[in-house]
Amino acid sequence: MKIAFIGLGNMGGPMALNLHKAGHEVRGVDLSAAACDKCRAEGLPIAPSAAAAVEGTDAVISMLPASQHVEALFLGADGLLGRLPAGTLLIDSSTIAAATSRKLAEAGDARGVAVLDAPVSGGTGGAVAGTLTFMVGGEAPVLERARPLLEKMGANIFHAGGAGAGQTAKICNNMLLGVLMIGTAEALALGVANGLDPQVLSEIMRRSSGGNWALEKYNPMPGVMQTAPAARGYAGGFGTDLMLKDLGLAQESATAVKAATPLGGLARNLYAAHSLAGHGALDFSSILRLVQPPPRKG
Amino acid sequence: MKIAFIGLGNMGGPMALNLHKAGHEVRGVDLSAAACDKCRAEGLPIAPSAAAAVEGTDAVISMLPASQHVEALFLGADGLLGRLPAGTLLIDSSTIAAATSRKLAEAGDARGVAVLDAPVSGGTGGAVAGTLTFMVGGEAPVLERARPLLEKMGANIFHAGGAGAGQTAKICNNMLLGVLMIGTAEALALGVANGLDPQVLSEIMRRSSGGNWALEKYNPMPGVMQTAPAARGYAGGFGTDLMLKDLGLAQESATAVKAATPLGGLARNLYAAHSLAGHGALDFSSILRLVQPPPRKG
């Protein structure tokens, strides 16, 4: 199967390489020469342009930063969609507005191109290891066509519903994650301020009704979990600014459908304050510092 | 072992009965004649007064509504503490301010009475089944003395730290639980408003980074989980007003130590609005209705 992979950044690069290593004929492309070079060095064939990349392919996979990039690439008068023959499979793994995903699916439909929105979670670690989670929106038979490709890049593949549903599922999940993380940080900071040992409190809550993914896998308090970003000064992981972007998409979605999400909205604004304070590049679990600043040096 | 059990309400009654059934010599007492009658009907010996109940006992267990009841019962000029011989074990399972628990522990210390704060989670179901979780504050050797009793009433016993630490652990856990529940309700309501199936979305988030106790055991969306209060109109379970009380204790604690808990504070105030709207007696997962009101009748 011939595949064009558009967008070779921290996520897209390793994903394309996993497909390549699995024996697919992949051509990658990215506006950044550095990103192309990095993948080329690992053996990935690079196309000179997106138009060249998609020529003669059976499937196109895209991994781009935001809605406007997806729109600019595929839609419009001379968008890439116009170059894809009927029957092509288009998998967009970008995390973007569900409305944009639906627009892309409709435009694909009009040309006989089968479109899936398939945003991922799992971070750069999951992209490299091929253990990403895909949340997929689109028709079930199209997902079955795509499944062999997705399985090369991810460990969990969820069918969320029709076009755009993958985006909605991801946004709902990440909004909840943002809330869980701040709530967990607050509870730990409150306990520590009252003299509790954070390790003991973490273990109690993890096994009680406060149990959640952050306590299980990603404890925000330094010293509790050696595998978490908190153990290495919040370097790596899932950046504050990426969480801020997803929480912004959630509020955009809530505004569009007149939904009420008081904690989700507050989470977005607290992450914004955290980013403004200079922590945008730290892992999102560093939000602990908002409620428990590190000791200042005398 | 002779035990006086003070407070035979929805939680205390079944707890006392579990001790009685396990072969301990328990005398129960409660200001409410109805509560006493109910336990007597199941075979529990009832004492005419708290003073009579504690005469000659080795251990006293109390399960009372709030800080002021614990203070009024045990402390003060003619408090019950004055009637307990040195060496008595006093386990207070009420959910109250950590400061009150510490005061009780100090007063006990001065008289040679060994005091534990041991608030529980698990609800009335857990009290009847003997599967409660105890979060215990106090000295480790005292907890070891108490353990055989606690094991008759609960399935999990956590040692949180010194005097008051049990209260703090419970308050931190329940603050986090209040946040988890609202966050989960918001995420589900946002997904449904965007056309997702709540069952599908629940399953995706449960297995992803949004995973938490509410999705695992206590889904707030009617129709998703047959064992949850949502399946029976939010009857039974852990009432909104009880969650509101615990979130109030958390804010009281945050104020005392100058901690910042923005989501925990908002959760308290949203539960207060929910209670004011007339839902105080419904299970706390009914907070879903704040973000997804049931359809109004035409």
Add this chain to the structure above:
Amino acid sequence: MKIAFIGLGNMGGPMALNLHKAGHEVRGVDLSAAACDKCRAEGLPIAPSAAAAVEGTDAVISMLPASQHVEALFLGADGLLGRLPAGTLLIDSSTIAAATSRKLAEAGDARGVAVLDAPVSGGTGGAVAGTLTFMVGGEAPVLERARPLLEKMGANIFHAGGAGAGQTAKICNNMLLGVLMIGTAEALALGVANGLDPQVLSEIMRRSSGGNWALEKYNPMPGVMQTAPAARGYAGGFGTDLMLKDLGLAQESATAVKAATPLGGLARNLYAAHSLAGHGALDFSSILRLVQPPPRKG
């Protein structure tokens, strides 16, 4: 001066009539026949289409519901902007995204059409009385050309800055208003729950550091201010759903520039919950009911 007025709803209709009564040659147009009929009955000439309305005019004023309506009307391949001769003055009084206003101004610039964004506050009462407040974005000399027209419709005209600045100023103001109103409602409800007379408390806070527009002009507590919507069951005034729209625009703006607005974000989500509860058509001061529900009938 010949003027085309596009959008004759509850705001636009009275505004057009005020220009007409002041002696300007105004032609109105609206997609709704009922809106046209209402204005025609008061003497306003009605054009058969927007294209007909703008033929030969010196100025075009638009008052439309949302960004997409403004874009659809003026921009695009066959947008109305293409029919306006160089030198035309275009005043858009719709409350829309600042980004859309900037796009319109750029498109106008390219054709020699002078564009202002001039959203209003003051409600339908101000529109009828000609006492609106205009918050204007655009070049100062263009505002001077427009001023004689604006003065027929409004009492206060503020120059906020360049293109889009009028929208930003309005959105900032209305976000603050949403926060003031909820904050005032909370303070009054807290005082009343503690036994204070709302009239006395209102007067104290109005004259102290809690003083704000809501206490001065628009007290949300029934019984305190006879001229406020609270005195007539929250009928009329500035509807909850309109406030919700403006708070959504504010969050959209905050997301676009990565600003942090925790109270503004919470205000949006509380208004969303209030709307979901069935109060979208009530005046926005009815948010008091979220924190002080009316007594239920036995």
Add this chain to the structure above:
Amino acid sequence: MKIAFIGLGNMGGPMALNLHKAGHEVRGVDLSAAACDKCRAEGLPIAPSAAAAVEGTDAVISMLPASQHVEALFLGADGLLGRLPAGTLLIDSSTIAAATSRKLAEAGDARGVAVLDAPVSGGTGGAVAGTLTFMVGGEAPVLERARPLLEKMGANIFHAGGAGAGQTAKICNNMLLGVLMIGTAEALALGVANGLDPQVLSEIMRRSSGGNWALEKYNPMPGVMQTAPAARGYAGGFGTDLMLKDLGLAQESATAVKAATPLGGLARNLYAAHSLAGHGALDFSSILRLVQPPPRKG
């Protein structure tokens, strides 16, 4: 009239001096020798102890930091209240819990001592200038007895209601003030991030429906208002930690009466985060920095 003034801190000292300068026979007392020395240097007679200060006085005025200090001073077995003859006037100007004020009033009532709670606003500047605002709880005739004294220290005297009502009014006002200030800071920061001039935006909102005390007297944005603390690096004024204390009292009150104050609760927690970040001693308008941090030095 002979007056004992207990508590000669930043507020109490100038208040006592104003009474002294107005010709009253005042004896001051404070646990801090420095505070006593400062007042003595300005001519105020200092008593060696509170007991000595109240001997033979007609009126006692107290200005203490928190509820526990008022309780410890006046109530309890050997409290100062026991030394006051029937007919004494007791004015407590501390900002404390309304419940404590009511307890003091009841204890006074039992001994024939007429008690008022009379917390103030206006800051240290108002204390020195004698322009404080008093919010008074207690019987109207008692307030009339006290009025000649209060008028020496303040410019506005409000009768809020019965015992404790002065505290409630102050707490409601300051909760609203905390909300106004953050809301104003957010609106200004959002406007500036969108390119608006803060001076222009401040003026527009001040004269529109966003108008409030912060925009009128106390603009939080540096460069807009030369008389505000923002103009001097947020030095002086009303400290963040004092606002945090008042917002904590408001949440305590909301918890006690089961009131819902979502914005008030969030304001408390944002001020707590601001204080934890090291800004507790800055004026409370420095909360602007949470949403618009000062540029970091390269």
